[in-house]
Amino acid sequence: MKIDDEFDGITLREPTAEDGARLNTFVRITPPLDMNSCYCNVLQCDHFSETCILAEKDGELVGYVTCYRKPKEPNVFFLWQVGVGKEGRGHGLATTMIQAILARQSCRGVTELHTTITKSNEPSRRLFASFAKKEGAEMTEYENHFTSEMLDGHAAESLFRIGPLSTPKS
Template sequence: MWEIARDTEVLDLNSTYAYTLLCRDFADSSIVAERDGAVAGFVTGYRRPDRPDTLFVWQVAVDAAHRGHGIAGLMLNDLLDHLAVAGVTRLETTITASNTASQELFGSVARRRHSTLTVHDLFAPHHISPEESDPHEAEQLYVIDPA
């Protein structure tokens, strides 16, 4: 997972230890796709403690060799279907303005699920990277709610 995240050159890279903990502690709210015995992609997320009906998606990544086959959308839909049994009806994620691929992905998930997609400003650059030497784009909150 760490290698796939690193190779995207877009995602904020967590430590290998963080990905290991995500797999252990948030296995119910994350998913890994495999093709031919290798990890092809992953979605990491968690149920918000203050809103257990909400899945917050932390990262979505697909290995370059497996992109273009709809794996990311399939993983998100499978994860939402799995969590619906536990009462999850809402999805949240944050996306930067320059990440059009993620914007399109979550838009297509909302359309496929006949859901409502809303976008709100959430974090300004200074909230994420207070050091001017390492600026981070603002993050917008994308919310997918049942229609």
């Protein structure tokens, strides 16, 4: 287990495949997060461990971020999902987790963060606006990047591009 840091009594670390089911349960009990299959979460924790992070307090999962570098744009870090449970809220944990991943050697050369957010997800919109401000970066929204039709009836997702990033890379 590779530990990144300790933050306010919370341990930040890379996930392993064994964390996939725990992550799946955490997503299920932390609304309004969108569920993925357990298999998807296992793959994220296994294949993308260097660009994902778990936050634990006293051995309990209190937050996570799942991300990957885009294969066709290796300077782009795509943030798939971020979740913080009640126990971890109000401490800047989401931003700290994102910055901890970006500071890893595996993110050397990353200059932009991309994510998609539905119009109704105000907490995520605030999180990424705050993150962009802390990074001193521009944030640009591209509405309906993934339409409802593309997402089989799920609300349309706008693409947010944040960059250039300033988080120091290892």
